[in-house]
Amino acid sequence: MQAIAFEDVTKTYAGPRPVHALTGVRFAVEPGEFFGLLGPNGAGKTTLISILAGLARADGGRVTVMGHDVVTDFAAARRSLGIVPQELVFDPFFSVREALRIQSGYFGVRGNEAWIAELLDGLGLADKADANMRQLSGGMKRRVLVAQALVHKPPVIVLDEPTAGVDVELRQTLWQFISSLHKQGHTVLLTTHYLEEAEALCQRIAMLKGGALVALAPTAELLAGMAGQVLRFKTDDALPAALVPQARVTGRQVLLSVGGAADIEVALTALRVAGVRVEDVGIVGADLEDVFLATMGAAR
Numbered sequence: 001m002q003a004i005a006f007e008d009v010t011k012t013y014a015g016p017r018p019v020h021a022l023t024g025v026r027f028a029v030e031p032g033e034f035f036g037l038l039g040p041n042g043a044g045k046t047t048l049i050s051i052l053a054g055l056a057r058a059d060g061g062r063v064t065v066m067g068h069d070v071v072t073d074f075a076a077a078r079r080s081l082g083i084v085p086q087e088l089v090f091d092p093f094f095s096v097r098e099a100l101r102i103q104s105g106y107f108g109v110r111g112n113e114a115w116i117a118e119l120l121d122g123l124g125l126a127d128k129a130d131a132n133m134r135q136l137s138g139g140m141k142r143r144v145l146v147a148q149a150l151v152h153k154p155p156v157i158v159l160d161e162p163t164a165g166v167d168v169e170l171r172q173t174l175w176q177f178i179s180s181l182h183k184q185g186h187t188v189l190l191t192t193h194y195l196e197e198a199e200a201l202c203q204r205i206a207m208l209k210g211g212a213l214v215a216l217a218p219t220a221e222l223l224a225g226m227a228g229q230v231l232r233f234k235t236d237d238a239l240p241a242a243l244v245p246q247a248r249v250t251g252r253q254v255l256l257s258v259g260g261a262a263d264i265e266v267a268l269t270a271l272r273v274a275g276v277r278v279e280d281v282g283i284v285g286a287d288l289e290d291v292f293l294a295t296m297g298a299a300r
Contacts (some may be wrong), residue, residue, distance in 0.1 A: 001067045003156050003187035004029040004052065009061035011047055011211075021047040022058070022211045029189055029204075031066075031155075034182050036202030036219070037191045038292060043208040045191045046086070049160050053083050065156055079107055082154035086161045088141050092134040096125055096144055099133060100151050107152040119147040122177045124170075139170045146174060156187045163194060175201065199223070199288035207295055215295045219288070226286040226294065231256040231264055233278040240274040243267060248289070257290060 011022040022044045029035045039045050050056035051063055054070050054077070063070045068077035091099060100116045120126045123143045128136060133144065142162070149157065157178070163171045179201070182188050192198055198205060198219075205222060207215035215222065234252045248255040258264050264283065271278055 001031070002028040002064070003031045003033065003066060004035075004189060005062075005064045006048065006052075007062040007064075009048065009051060009063060010059050011044075011051065011056065012059055020211050022051075024061070025208070025211070025213050026061075027206050027213060027216050029156075029187060031187055032182075032185050034188045034201055034203050035190070036198040036205040037189060037208070038195070038198060038205060039208035040296060042210075044211040045208055046160070047211075048208070049083070049158060049191065052158065053081065054078060079152065080154055081156050081158060082149035082152065083158040084146050084149045084160060084162050086164065088138060088145070090133045090141055090144065092132070095130050095132055096120070096136070096147075097129045099144060100147055103148040103151045109152050112151070115153065116147075116151065119150060122173075122180075123147055124173050139166045142166055143170065143174070146177075150181070155185075156189070157181065159188065159190045159192075161191055161193065163192065163197065171197075195288045195292055205288075207292065209296055222291045223286065223288065226291045229258055229260070229264070230284050230286055230290065231258050231267055231281070232284055233281040235271075235276055235278045237274075237276040239276065240270050243270055248293075257286075 005028040006025050009022050009025045011020075013019040013021055025044070025048060037045055037048070047056060051058050052065070052070060054074055057071070065077040066080040068080060070077045091102075094102065097116065097120070100119065104110070104112055104116070117126075120129050123146055125140070125143050125147065128140055133141065136144065146162065159178070162174060175197075178188060188201075190198065190202060202219050204218050205215070206213060217225075232253070232255050235254060236252060239247055239249075239254065243256060246257045256267055258267055
């Protein structure tokens with residue numbers, strides 16, 4: 001039995017110009033797997049998660065969670081899922097502890113005070129347990145969303161951009177706690193734009209573009225299939241036009257895709273001839289961002 005299975009899922013949003021959000025998406029997440037779902041904005045990730053959660057209805061295909069159909073066996077499928085949404089949704093009339101007790105009640109769970117206390121402690125919320133939700137910072141509210149998703153101890157955890165706009169401390173706290181749950185056997189499905197997180201955490205990755213599946217493989221296999229190296233350096237100068245197509249620029253840092261020693265020599269020569277002053281020069285292997293950009297480019 002698979003933890004999550006998407007079987008030829010299609011979804012079109014009607015309108016003057018219909019939007020084909022998903023076109024025959026098919027893949028499965030195995031029990032106990034840490035799985036990444038990646039794609040640019042508008043790729044169909046949110047639509048797929050909404051169908052999984054029962055918030056949207058697919059036009060075709062089938063989705064199951066731990067063998068339970070999300071349409072015909074919705075209650076059992078939903079009990080098997082813990083979903084952390086992108087949006088900060090909270091009830092401003094209750095404290096953190098009360099919110100977790102109420103969330104427990106939605107799933108018919110009682111007498112779980114010990115687990116609630118463990119969630120509060122593990123997510124750094126213990127000192128905020130009796131604070132009203134509206135008094136919390138954005139990062140603390142996101143921690144509560146994680147706790148609410150886990151309060152009924154679901155076997156499958158879905159994290160939809162869980163660290164978007166949060167500080168480094170929360171990221172570390174969240175990943176330590178989620179990693180401990182994964183080691184205990186929980187299945188984790190992660191969507192994120194922070195590709196370094198996906199590379200570090202996910203055992204297998206699926207990539208969507210334009211509502212279609214364009215890559216599905218173990219993370220190590222995706223990285224191994226990316227030939228070449230990356231020339232990394234910092235500069236305040238503009239790059240020569242010939243190097244721009246193969247460059248990723250973040251502030252002063254430049255990552256330049258190169259095939260090998262000969263390409264590195266050509267790139268450095270081009271920089272020197274153009275009068276580009278560089279510092280902190282180094283060579284690193286290709287990372288998941290290189291794989292992602294190459295895959296999205298090939299899928300045009």
